[in-house]
Amino acid sequence: MKRQGTFPFTAIIGQEEMKKALVLNVVNPRLGGVLIQGEKGTAKSTAVRALADLLPPRLCIKGCKFHDDPNDKSNWCDECHEKYDNAAPEIEELPMKVVELPVSATEDRVVGTLDIEAAIKEGKRSFETGILADANRNILYVDEINLLDDHVVDVLLDSAAMGINTVEREGISYSHPARFSLVGTMNPEEGDIRPQLLDRFALSVYVAGEKDLDKRAEVIKRRLEYEDDPEACIKKWEEEQQNEVRRIQRAMKLLPQVTASNEILRTAAQISITLGVDGHRADIVLIKTAETLAAVAGHTEVTKEDLREAAHLALPHRMRRRPFEEQKLDWENVDKVIDG
Amino acid sequence: MKRNGYPFAAVCGLEKAKEAVLLALVNPHAGGVLVSGEKGTGKSTLLRGARELFDAPWIEVPISVTEDRLYGSIDAEAAVKHGKRQLQPGLIDEADNGVVYLDDANLLRDDILSAILNIEEAGGYQLERDGLSERRDTKYTVLAVMAPESGTLSSSALDRFGLFVSVDSETDEEARMEIVRRVTEFEKNGDAFRAKWADETAWLAKKIADARALLPDVEVSDAMIRLTSVYTLKANVAGHRADIYLMEAARAEAALAGRKYVLPKDLEKAAEFVLPHRMRELPPEQSPEPAQQEQQEPKEQQQNQQPPENDSEELFSMPDAPEPDETDTEAHEGNPEDHREDETMANPNAGSDDRVDAADMRVKLPPVWVEPVKGKQKRKGSGKRSATRTDERQGRYVRAEIPHTKSSDIAFDATLRAAAPYQKWRESNGCALVIKEEDIRTKIREKRTGNIFLFAVDASGSMGARERMKTVKGVILKILLEAYQKRDRVGMIAFRKNQAEVLLPVTKSVDFAQKKLAAMPTGGKTPLAKGLSKAEDVLDMLYRQDPLQDPVLILITDGHATTPLENSSDAVGDAMTEAERIGKRNIPIAVIDTENGFVKLGLAKKLARKMEASYFKIDKLSEDSLLHIWRKMSG
Numbered sequence: 001m002k003r004q005g006t007f008p009f010t011a012i013i014g015q016e017e018m019k020k021a022l023v024l025n026v027v028n029p030r031l032g033g034v035l036i037q038g039e040k041g042t043a044k045s046t047a048v049r050a051l052a053d054l055l056p057p058r059l060c061i062k063g064c065k066f067h068d069d070p071n072d073k074s075n076w077c078d079e080c081h082e083k084y085d086n087a088a089p090e091i092e093e094l095p096m097k098v099v100e101l102p103v104s105a106t107e108d109r110v111v112g113t114l115d116i117e118a119a120i121k122e123g124k125r126s127f128e129t130g131i132l133a134d135a136n137r138n139i140l141y142v143d144e145i146n147l148l149d150d151h152v153v154d155v156l157l158d159s160a161a162m163g164i165n166t167v168e169r170e171g172i173s174y175s176h177p178a179r180f181s182l183v184g185t186m187n188p189e190e191g192d193i194r195p196q197l198l199d200r201f202a203l204s205v206y207v208a209g210e211k212d213l214d215k216r217a218e219v220i221k222r223r224l225e226y227e228d229d230p231e232a233c234i235k236k237w238e239e240e241q242q243n244e245v246r247r248i249q250r251a252m253k254l255l256p257q258v259t260a261s262n263e264i265l266r267t268a269a270q271i272s273i274t275l276g277v278d279g280h281r282a283d284i285v286l287i288k289t290a291e292t293l294a295a296v297a298g299h300t301e302v303t304k305e306d307l308r309e310a311a312h313l314a315l316p317h318r319m320r321r322r323p324f325e326e327q328k329l330d331w332e333n334v335d336k337v338i339d340g
Numbered sequence: 341m342k343r344n345g346y347p348f349a350a351v352c353g354l355e356k357a358k359e360a361v362l363l364a365l366v367n368p369h370a371g372g373v374l375v376s377g378e379k380g381t382g383k384s385t386l387l388r389g390a391r392e393l394f395d396a397p398w399i400e401v402p403i404s405v406t407e408d409r410l411y412g413s414i415d416a417e418a419a420v421k422h423g424k425r426q427l428q429p430g431l432i433d434e435a436d437n438g439v440v441y442l443d444d445a446n447l448l449r450d451d452i453l454s455a456i457l458n459i460e461e462a463g464g465y466q467l468e469r470d471g472l473s474e475r476r477d478t479k480y481t482v483l484a485v486m487a488p489e490s491g492t493l494s495s496s497a498l499d500r501f502g503l504f505v506s507v508d509s510e511t512d513e514e515a516r517m518e519i520v521r522r523v524t525e526f527e528k529n530g531d532a533f534r535a536k537w538a539d540e541t542a543w544l545a546k547k548i549a550d551a552r553a554l555l556p557d558v559e560v561s562d563a564m565i566r567l568t569s570v571y572t573l574k575a576n577v578a579g580h581r582a583d584i585y586l587m588e589a590a591r592a593e594a595a596l597a598g599r600k601y602v603l604p605k606d607l608e609k610a611a612e613f614v615l616p617h618r619m620r621e622l623p624p625e626q627s628p629e630p631a632q633q634e635q636q637e638p639k640e641q642q643q644n645q646q647p648p649e650n651d652s653e654e655l656f657s658m659p660d661a662p663e664p665d666e667t668d669t670e671a672h673e674g675n676p677e678d679h680r681e682d683e684t685m686a687n688p689n690a691g692s693d694d695r696v697d698a699a700d701m702r703v704k705l706p707p708v709w710v711e712p713v714k715g716k717q718k719r720k721g722s723g724k725r726s727a728t729r730t731d732e733r734q735g736r737y738v739r740a741e742i743p744h745t746k747s748s749d750i751a752f753d754a755t756l757r758a759a760a761p762y763q764k765w766r767e768s769n770g771c772a773l774v775i776k777e778e779d780i781r782t783k784i785r786e787k788r789t790g791n792i793f794l795f796a797v798d799a800s801g802s803m804g805a806r807e808r809m810k811t812v813k814g815v816i817l818k819i820l821l822e823a824y825q826k827r828d829r830v831g832m833i834a835f836r837k838n839q840a841e842v843l844l845p846v847t848k849s850v851d852f853a854q855k856k857l858a859a860m861p862t863g864g865k866t867p868l869a870k871g872l873s874k875a876e877d878v879l880d881m882l883y884r885q886d887p888l889q890d891p892v893l894i895l896i897t898d899g900h901a902t903t904p905l906e907n908s909s910d911a912v913g914d915a916m917t918e919a920e921r922i923g924k925r926n927i928p929i930a931v932i933d934t935e936n937g938f939v940k941l942g943l944a945k946k947l948a949r950k951m952e953a954s955y956f957k958i959d960k961l962s963e964d965s966l967l968h969i970w971r972k973m974s975g
Contacts, residue, residue, distance in 0.1 A: 030527055074344035074530050107736055111404050114753045123420035123763070123772030125756075151736045154403045154447050161384060161443065164341055168431055169406035169737070170753035171416060175341040191847070196487060199379045256528070262517070269516035279380020279509045283520045288527075 005230050008237035009050035010244055012043055013219050014212075017205045021313055022051050023244075024203070025181045026096070027251045028292040029137065032202030032285060033182035035145070035193070035317065042207040044185040048098065048141050053241060055096035056249050058137070062090040065129050066136040066177050075163070077176045097138045099180070101131050101156075103147050111155055114170040127174040132165040135180040145184030146193040153197055156182075160200050199278070202285045204317040247296070255295040260287050260302040267307060270337045275330070277318045285314045308338050346526055348389030349540035350533070351382055352519045357505045360613045361390050362544075364481050364503055365439075366551040367592035371502015371585045372460070372482035374445065374493075374617070381509050382519070383485045384443055390483065393545045397438030399431050399480075401456065403447050407469075407739050408753065410452060414470035416753075419760030420773055427472055432459055435480040445484035446493050449738075449786075453493075456482065457500040470757050499578065502585035503613035551595035558591045564602045571611050577618040586614040740781040747782040754781035791828045791892055792846055792882060793819060796875045798897035798934070799836035800866035808934050809862050811958055812896055815932065819894070820853055831878060832856060835871030837864035838903055842878060868901035869914035876922055892928045895953070898935040899943030912943065919950035929953035 012019065021034040036044045060067040061080055068076045070091050080089065101110065112130035119125065131140070132155075142148060148156075159165040165178035182200060186193060198204075210216050226233040260268075268286040275282075289310035290302045297306070311334050351358070357375050364373045375383045391398045401410070412430030419425060432440065432455075440456060442448060448456075459465045464477035484501070486493065498504070510516050526533040560568075565587065572582045587602075589610035594602045740754030759779035766774040795816060803809050820830060830853045831846035844856045875893060882891050901911040908914050922929065931953045933944035948955035 078341055107404055111402075114756075116752050119416070119752070119756050120771050120773045120775075123417060123760075125417045151403070154444070158403055158443060162343075162345075162388065164343065166400050166402040167404070168402055168409040169404055170751075171408055171413060171428065171757065172753075173409060173431075177341065189852075196379055260524075265517040265520055266513060268520065269513045272516065273511060273513065278378045280382060280516065280519050280523075281380035283516055284523050287520050287524060291524075 005234050006050045006053060007046050007223075007226050008234055008241055009047065009054055010240040011222050011226070011233070011237045012047055012050065013215055013222065014210050015043055015047065015207050017313070018044070018047055018207050021203045021205050022047060022183070023054070023248060024289065024292045024296065024313075025139065025183065026051065026055060026248055027296060028255060028288065029096070029181055030179075031181065031288055031292055033140075033180075033184070033200070034203040034205065034313075035198065035201040036183070036185045036205055036207060037188050038185075038207035039189070039209065040187055042209055044207060045143055048139075048143075048183055048185060051139070052098045054245055054248060055098070055139075056245060056252065057093045057095045059091055060094045060137075062092040066133055067094060067138075068177065069137065075177050075179065097134075098141050098183075099131060099135045099138050101135075101140055101142045101148075103142070103144050103149075105131065105152060107152055107155060108169070110152055111159075111165055111167050111169070112172075112174070114172055125171055127167065127172050129176070130165075132159055132178040132180075133176055136177050138180055139183055140180040141183045141185075143185050144187070144190070145197070146186040146188070146191045150194075153194060157196060157200060198317050199281060201317065203289065203313040205313065206316070250298070251292070251295040254298065254300065255292060257300045258291045258294045258302065259300065260291060264290065264302050264304075264307055267304070267338055267340075271311060271315070271334055274333055274337055275315065275319060277315070282315065282318045286310050289314045304338055308335070311338070343388070343391065344530055344534060345388050345391070346385050346523075347534055347537040347541050348386060348393055349544055350522055350526070350537045351386045351389060352515055352522065353510050354382060354386055354507055356612070357383065357386055357507050359609075360503045360505045361387065361483065362393075362548060362551075362596060363589050363592040363610070363613065364483065365390065365394050365548050366595055367555055367588050368479060368481045369584070369588040370592055371500070371581075371588070372484070373503040373505065373613075374484045374486065374498070374501040375505050375507060376486050376488055377507035378509065379487050381507050383507050387441060387483050387485055388443075391439070391441075392541055393548055394439065395545075395549075397435050397480075398441065399435040399438060400441045400443070401431055401448070401452075403444065404736070405431070405452065406737060406753075407452075408757075410455070411465070411467055411469060412472075412476070414472055414757045414760065416756045416760040419757070420763045423761065423764030425471060425761050427467070427474065429476075430467075432456060432465070432480070433476050433478050436478040438480055440480045440482050442482065442484040444486060446486040446488075449736075450494070450497075453497055457497060461500060471761070498617045499581060501617070502581075503589060504617040505613060506616070547596065550598075551592065554598065554600065555591060555595045557600045558594045558602065559600060560587055560591060560602045564590070564604070564607065567604060567607055571607060571615065575611075575615045575619045577615065582614055582618050586610055589614055736786050737783045738786045739784050741784055743780060743782040749783045749785070751781045751783040754783075755779050792889055793828060793830045794846070794875060794878055794882075794891050794893050795819075795830065795832045796840075796871050796893065796895045796897075797832065797834050797843075797860070798866060798868065798871065799834040799860060799862045799864075800900075800902070801836075801863045802866065802898055802900055803862050803934060808936070808958075812932075812934060813857055813860075815958065816857055816896070817854065820857070833871060833874050833878065834860055835867050835874065836862065838867055838870075840867060840870040840874035842874065846878070846882065865902040866897070866900055866911075867903035868897060868899070869905045869908075869911065869918045870903070871897075872915060872918035872922060873905070876918070876925075879922075879925065879927070890927070892930070893922065893953075894930045894932065895947070895951075896932045896934060896958075897944055897947075898933065899941065899945070899947055900935070901943070915943075915947065916950055919947045923951040923953070930956065932956050932958050934958045 009019070018036055021036075025031050025034055036048070038044055059070055061070050061076075061084070064077065064080055066077050068080045070089050076084075083089070108130065110131050112133060113128055115124075115126045115128035142156075155165075159178040160180070160182055163177060163179040164175055166175040167173070184193075184201065210219060222233075225236075265287065268283050268290075271286065272280075272282045286307065287302075287310075290306040293306040293309055294300065294302045312331075315334070348358070348361075357373075360373045360375070364370055373387075375387060377383050408430070410430050410432060412427055412433050415424075415426045415428035418428075440460070442453070442456070445453060455465075459478065460480055460482055463479050464475060467474045467476050482501070510519065522533075568583055568587050568590070571586060572580075575582070586607065590602045590606040593606035593609050594600070597606070737751070740751035755775060756773065758781055759773060759775045762776075762779075763773060766776075768774060797812065797816070799809075803812065829846050830844070831842070832844040832853060833840055834843045835841075843860060844853050847853065872895075875895075879891060879893070882889050899915075901915040904911040904914045929948075929951050931944055931948035931951065933948075933955065935941065935944055936958075945955055947953075
């Protein structure tokens with residue numbers, strides 16, 4: 001079956017924060033993902049799926065099941081170490097992918113399982129990779145992540161935490177790299193998300209339906225246009241899409257040069273202390289997000305404005321909260337800290 | 341896979357945790373370490389970093405581990421190829437003389453966690469699987485991490501960890517900045533960062549190796565042994581494990597300091613890790629008064645006076661002595677007329693002034709909650725299936741068994757192991773493996789469903805009186821807090837005026853439940869019978885959705901029914917009839933009696949008896965051990 005085209009990312013109206021958060025995760029795959037919360041029909045899933053078209057190609061070791069990065073030896077799988085520790089690996093260019101984890105997925109499909117065919121045909125005990133293998137160096141997308149079975153969440157947390165999937169089941173003992181950007185969408189009315197899983201997301205955004213009448217009309221128009229003739233619609237947005245891809249690639253190139261001054265680091269620490277967030281992840285994510293924002297904006301030094309914007313993306317879901325307390329972020333206080 | 345993780349030495353702060361890890365690595369007899377702390381404090385990073393400090397097997401037990409990998413099983417490949425019954429060693433076997441690392445120890449299945457801890461203590465286990473029968477000796481050190489917000493460990497599991505450290509995040513600005521600096525530096529160029537810290541890492545590794553070499557020579561004088569006992573007695577610990585761990589940890593302290601003898605300061609330092617998770621406040625000779633709770637047991641047993649048990653665990657399964665009936669004595673004091681005016685008479689005209697009370701969070705819960713249904717028949721039609729085992733193909737694969745019926749959920753690994761030893765003698769059909777019907781094994785899956793708590797709350801005027809609703813809301817909120825952590829589902833029915841309504845359909849969103857609860861008004865008459873019948877409707881619906889669900893009904897009322905069912909005039913009688921019907925369902929039920937004042941009609945108690953429910957008085961709901969309750973219930 002030929003893969004159907006997707007609605008162009010750049011044709012999505014409004015939802016700027018969501019789009020920004022997604023793009024940041026493409027620019028910086030080590031950022032740590034985003035949770036998109038919002039009511040039904042707010043283009044959450046559309047945006048994530050559309051992101052696939054913007055994903056830039058990156059270098060991979062040819063034939064590696066985990067698409068290992070030839071230049072990142074410390075995160076190679078065992079096979080690559082065995083084959084290429086003393087020889088130059090063959091390299092190919094593959095685009096990043098959006099790998100989807102369906103809510104109904106069973107644990108064995110997620111982590112991988114015993115290869116039945118090899119067992120029957122050759123009597124060999126070998127490992128058949130699962131979704132987490134596919135997700136390495138890619139975006140792992142879970143729609144309705146709040147409805148995911150608890151034990152699947154557990155294994156997800158496990159590999160998200162260390163970037164390695166360890167499998168000890170069904171006679172199989174195997175571990176492989178599993179570093180992915182976790183993207184989740186959910187409708188909060190349908191249930192809570194576990195605090196631990198929530199904390200794993202670097203960023204979180206809330207989306208709501210467009211309130212502006214003209215914009216609403218435009219949403220309908222573009223959707224109809226797309227459904228009428230997807231190819232024509234995709235073509236129409238082609239140039240815009242290309243521009244976005246170039247923007248992303250430029251930012252990716254710039255990112256390694258971006259630095260955060262001591263003053264910025266101090267401000268980030270002060271924000272976390274003021275808000276009383278759990279742990280240190282907030283500070284780290286704040287800085288990483290601000291750096292990525294700076295790269296997207298095209299400068300090499302993180303500014304206060306980058307930090308402010310980063311705070312809006314990285315903090316809302318990190319407030320130390322007792323269950324049932326209304327989660328309120330004191331933006332005035334944050335601004336006060338940033339502006340000194 | 342090779343792990344080039346963040347170096348142990350480069351972790352900022354967490355000094356206590358670092359010290360505990362060193363002690364555990366130096367002396368395996370110190371009982372391992374459990375590090376507990378909120379998310380994002382770097383506890384996992386630290387413990388994983390310890391791998392490089394110690395040249396020995398390092399085994400991580402993932403949450404998705406299956407039993408065959410944990411204990412070991414037949415090597416199917418060898419069996420197929422050579423027809424040999426040979427062991428493929430399990431993780432705990434491979435860990436011999438090394439470390440077993442558990443990330444999120446509290447998320448591991450209870451049986452797996454206790455097996456790991458028990459085998460560590462025993463130094464080996466008897467393997468009986470797939471036709472293999474072997475004694476396996478293994479000795480390892482357990483390093484574990486847990487985030488208490490996602491659930492706690494049982495006290496017996498806690499007790500098996502020699503050392504315990506609770507960690508917190510840094511509050512110092514400079515320290516936080518340094519953490520961000522180092523982490524971002526590591527993420528940008530891991531290899532360079534590791535190289536920078538290589539010397540520190542090597543120094544620590546040498547320190548551990550030296551201390552390990554010295555350890556056999558470290559002696560403990562009699563005086564120090566006495567001092568050990570002084571510490572443990574003072575902390576009022578259970579059993580003698582603490583003494584051994586404390587002494588061994590102190591030896592490790594001495595070895596790390598390069599000494600061959602233990603000093604009081606070693607014990608003092610070690611005590612910080614060995615005692616905190618074992619200290620108990622109450623002197624153990626008296627069990628807490630079990631009087632707040634009364635269970636409905638068969639008549640003949642109720643007469644049977646039993647002495648209070650010492651072991652608090654036992655409290656939960658034991659029918660306790662009948663509670664001294666204080667209601668009677670109280671009834672003679674005070675003026676009955678006052679009471680009527682105050683309580684009952686307030687109801688009928690309370691309809692107009694609805695009120696909304698805030699929750700009183702100061703309420704305390706009793707040590708015993710709902711008695712799980714035991715020894716009774718399971719609910720209609722549910723057969724013998726246990727609530728956590730699922731026949732669907734969902735849930736975690738726990739183990740395999742010979743199928744009782746035709747099943748499509750084949751455990752291929754187990755089937756392979758069953759078939760493997762016979763391959764040499766079976767006629768080949770071109771495949772390496774010939775599987776016969778008798779080899780087929782199916783998967784046993786387990787799903788942690790969490791409980792369903794259905795609240796039926798009396799929201800009538802009498803409940804509003806004397807701010808009682810505040811207490812009620814406080815109690816419900818406490819239960820919701822537990823439910824939130826355990827991912828339980830809750831539903832709520834409120835009855836007042838002339839009707840009972842489902843205030844909250846059964847939901848996972850405990851947050852939502854809290855909002856509904858906060859806004860719940862009180863006032864009006866008490867249609868108790870209607871409330872109970874509504875509860876039955878919801879229970880029926882839950883059963884239709886999934887017969888394996890195990891709902892718990894919590895009825896909160898003073899029992900003063902004032903509104904009968906349609907076509908009836910006996911409000912109390914109707915309520916009793918409905919109660920009896922619910923009692924037949926054999927689900928765990930708790931009745932919380934909110935009746936107070938001087939004269940008590942004891943209707944809620946009667947109701948509880950009809951329903952075979954556990955019974956509590958709200959004003960007697962006192963102190964703690966909610967965890968026990970929950971574990972018992974979710975058990």
